Amino acid sequence: MEKKKYKVPQGTVAIMIIFILLIIALWGSAYLTMLSRGVTITP
Amino acid sequence: MFARENKLTAWHLGVAMIALFIGGFFGPLQKLEYVGVNLYSTLNKIGIASYYQGLTLHAVLNALVWTTFFIVGFFTFTITRSLNKELTMPKLNAVGLITMIIGLIMAAIPILMNLATVLFTFYPPMKANPFFYIGLVLVVVGSWICGWGFYLTYFAWRKENPGVQTPIIALGSLITMVLWQIATLGVATELLVMVIPWSFGLVEGIDPQLARTFFWFTGHPLVYFWLLPAYVSWYGMMPKQAGGKLFSEPLARLVFWLFLALSVPVGLHHQYLDPGVPAGWKFLHGLLTYSLFLPSMLTAFNVVASLEIGGRNNGGTGLLGWVRALPWGDPSYAAQNLAMILFVFGGIGGLTNSSYNLNLVIHNTSWVPGHFHLTVGSAVTLTFFGILYWLVPKLSGKPLWNRKVALVQAWTWFAGMLLMGNGLHILGLNFGVPRRTMVGVAAYASDAWNPMLIEAAIGGIILGISGLLFYSNMIGTVLSKKRLEAPIEMPVAEAYDEHPAPAWLDNWKPWLAITVVLIVVAYGPILFDMIANANMTSPGFKVW
Amino acid sequence: MIHVDRSEKIYIIISVALIAVFFVAVAVSSFVYGIQVPLPESRVDPRTIATPAPGNFFGEPGLYEVGPGKYNAYIMSQIWSFTPREITVPVGSTVTFYVTSKDVQHGFRINETNVNMQIVPGEVSKLTVTFDEAREYDYICHEYCGVGHQTMAGKIIVTEQ
Incomplete structure (x- = not known):
């Protein structure tokens, strides 16, 4: 029926790119917050 | 056909919805307390002694009772319809249901009498009335019995249909039930x-x-026990509701198997900040938790691609224009799609939680309830609402009371969770506001918290309104005199890809073997060590 | 094998690479740089740990100087307070916190630092922090410990040198 009308799910790829960028941004901000708060073992 | 199954399903769903009604009632009150509006003195008159007694009701009824009863009821429906086979021993499933209800009553009485204000984690040495614990055990055992009824039905189907691939809806449901059975051995x-x-x-x-x-041996796979029924709907039903097909059926099967194998040997990531667990074990569980990223990412792509097929079939064009061609006017569909969007943020928060030392930033802060309200409170619960928008009409034979109200309900739930989730995440991340705490009267509360506390409270109030809309629709449907014009059938998505799934994706043995091996490797030595050196020194305390 | 769409294959590879990068970032920050979680320190008997005895710092909880600018802080948690309730150290001090409980589970977190620990009866939780700013910090209990939980907190006063 709709078979092979569109080979690559382009919209999905676009949404997944946004998704991955969002992961990097949000996880990264938590990671940077942690780095800014210093070490927790005796130097 | 299926009369007994329908009845069992209806009972499970009914108890689940009553539990969520009572448990959900306390949610907005907690957020009002955050902004200094303490209604608990009024509640004293109806026997609620404290914020924390209300919180125990909220957590136990929502996270344990609503979910477990809904899921077992939903699976009673999905497994029998998907296999097109009635339960082989319906009496067994009835015994399971009755056991669950007895357990629920037995656990609820001590909570209501303020004898078990220990929250849903009941961390010893806080000591509740014994019947609270026995009740919880019975709820779990009852769900196991229902699971055995499902397996017997499946074995009988397998015998009658040699060589036929298990339909994905039944397979996903059965895997989830087995996962639950293995996972709950910890808390049992x-x-x-x-x-x-x-x-x-x-x-x-x-x-x-x-x-x-x-506890956390069970605690993490528990969240997949909540989530996978939503996946059953997202993979197995929603593509059909969207007018599409399941993009990759084999990968969908693989995802369920991966969750079975990987959900349990990761529990120590809830104990990263515990003093009594060595670094190596924490880090190993961290690595295994990270491996769960794969099935989660596979799901994101597969589900969206399946919806894209639907949107394009409906006439949508362009890179993203097909999104608007999805059936947003169908409350069942809209609720589930909105649930998915909230799950994006829930998932990213979960990735943060699983990241070993990042727990130093967010552990036991309001970030955590912010996170799980986007997962179990949104991805799961809003999906379950979406399912109920077709399943309750199906079971009652009556049309949904009001589709517009249902749509408003889905969107207000979405908006409320977005506000509350954002507020709670920021409060935890930036200010370290503790979770499960009467923040409104905390001595250390700071004015800098106020904007986000207010945002969370607005979210909580919107959620309360949304909840009332949901219940008015359910009651309106059940009490309605109208009859369905055409019967409703379970939506079943077809596979888009003509390549069939290989046989190893329909074979329990290797996957169960991997599951057991991973659990033994990840938990065996550390548990053996902790048991051998057990420190049985803490007497019990009643601290409420 | 499973047939996988080409675009999805690329996406899977990127996802796996992403999580591998995160894993390395976490491993380096904890095991190399030193932002570490609490690890097994010592075990105690919660029934007797608060009793003063020779060598039992939790019998007399408080701040102990162990070197120039270096301190050990022994903190006892109980419903619904920490002992001591207040600690004063000069700016630049490095303080190692040892915390345990004589009754139920508690939490210990110093806001705006990486000190965050679960406090479990029978176990000692330990983390270190260097105070580089002269200001006050709250330490709060973050684990539900009963109806007075929201009152359980203390203060660290970091003074100018």
Whole structure:
């Protein structure tokens, strides 16, 4: 029926790119917050 | 056909919805307390002694009762319809249901009498009335019995249909039930071997660190037990509702198997900040938790691609224009799609939680309830609402009372969770506001918290309104005099890809073997060590 | 094998690479740089740990100087307070916190630092922090410990040198 009308799910790829960028941004901000708060073992 | 199954399903769903009604009632009150509006003195008159008693009701009824009863009921429906086979021993499933209900009543009475204000984690050495624990055990055991009824039905189907691939809806449901059965061995051991004898005074002391470890053996796969029924709908039903097909059926099967294998040997990531667990074990569980990223990412792509097929079939064009061609006017569909969007943020928060030392930033802060309200409170619960928008009409034979109200309900739930989730995440991340705390009267509360506390409270109020809309629709449907014009059938998505799934994706043996091996490797030595050196020194305390 | 769409294959590879990068970032920051979680320190008997005895710092909880600018802080948690309730150190001090409980589970977190620990009866939780700013910090209990939980907190006063 709709078979092979569109080979690559382009919209999905676009949404997944946004998704991955969002992961990097949000996880990264938590990671940077942690780095800014210093070490927790005796130097 | 399926009359008994329908009845069993209806009972499970009914109890689930009553539990969520009572449990959900306390949610907005908690957020009002955050902004200084304390309604608990009024509640004293109806026997609610404290914020924390209300919080215990909220957590136990929502996270344990609503979910477990809904899921078992939903699976009673999905497994029998998907296999097109009635339960082989419906009496067994009825025994399971009755056991669950007895357990629920037995656990609810001590909570309501303020004898078990221990929250849903009941961390020893806080000591509740023994019947609270026994009730919880019975709820779990009852769900196991229902699971055995499903397996017997499946074995009989398998015998009658040699060589036929298990339909994905049945397979996903069965895997979820097996996952639950394995996962709950942890909390069952904690309760039966440690907590219940101690709560009766048969033993003097308990080891709180060991009890926590058994609890979180169950605690993490528990979240996949909540989530996978939503996946059953997202993979197996929603593509059909969207007018599309399941983009990659084999990968969908693989995802369920991966969750079975990987959900349990990761529990120590809830104990990263525990003093009594060595670094190597924490880090190993961190690595295994990270491996769960794969099935989650596979799901994101597969589900969206399936919806894209639907949107394009409906005439949508362009890179993203097909999104608007999805059936947003169908409340069942809209609720589930909105649930998925909230799950994006829930998932990213979960990735943060699983990241070992990042727990130093967010552990036991309001970030955590912010996170799980986007997962179990949104991805799961809003999906379950979406399912109920077709399943309740199906079971009652009556059309949904009001589709517009249902749509407003889905969107207000979405908006409320977005506001509350954002507020709670920021409060935890930036200010370290503790979770499960009467923040409104905390001595250390800071004015800098106010904007986000207010945002969370607005979210909580919107959620309360949304909840009322949901219940008015359910009651309106059940009490309606109208009859369905055409019967409703379970939506079943077809596979888009003509390549069939290979046989190893329909074979329990290798996957069960991997599951057991991973659990033994990840938990065996550390649990053996903790049991051998158990510190059974803590007497019980009643601190409420 | 499973047939996988080409675009999805690329996406899977990127996802796996992403999580591998995160894993390395976490491993380096904890095991190399030193932002570490609490690890097994010592075990105690919660029934007797608060009793003063020779060598039992939790019998007399408080701040102990162990070197120039270096301190050990022994903190006892109980419903619904920490002992001591207040600690004063000069700016630049490195303080190692040892915390345990004589009753139920508690939490210990110093806001705006990386000190965050679960406090479990029978176990000692330990983390270190260097105070580089002269200001006050709250330490709060973050684990539900009963109806007075929201009152359980203390203060660290970091003074100018």
